[in-house]
Amino acid sequence: MCYKQSIRTRIDSIRENRPGFTLSGLANKIEIEPSYLSRFFTTKTIHFSDDLLYRMLKELNLSEPEIDFLLLLKDLDRAQHPDRKRFLQIKLRAHRLCIWRTRLNDLKKQLSEMNVLVEQLVK
Numbered sequence: 001m002c003y004k005q006s007i008r009t010r011i012d013s014i015r016e017n018r019p020g021f022t023l024s025g026l027a028n029k030i031e032i033e034p035s036y037l038s039r040f041f042t043t044k045t046i047h048f049s050d051d052l053l054y055r056m057l058k059e060l061n062l063s064e065p066e067i068d069f070l071l072l073l074k075d076l077d078r079a080q081h082p083d084r085k086r087f088l089q090i091k092l093r094a095h096r097l098c099i100w101r102t103r104l105n106d107l108k109k110q111l112s113e114m115n116v117l118v119e120q121l122v123k
Helices: 003-017 023-029 034-042 050-059 064-078 082-122
Strands: none
Touching (some): 003 064, 064 082
């Protein structure tokens, strides 16, 4: 999946949870024209600088590992040399594992907290 589609999927998820969220509002927060943000998503040859992309991802409240993952995914999408593509694919696999490990640890913590609450209710 390309990095732009991954970001768009995240934005769609945010829209479901925050109905007032708009691309125009996001563009204003990262100090670009709404039309430029629209072209970023619709034009294959338009890419944000890493700094601008980072600002947008922070504004979307992505975690540091998620941001790092998407920046790597952007590099992979744009890479031309086969050796560099392989290098980035290996890095992305490692990042995916890190993200999944973090999510699993978060779930374990939540389950542990729920168990404590259940035990308190049963007493």
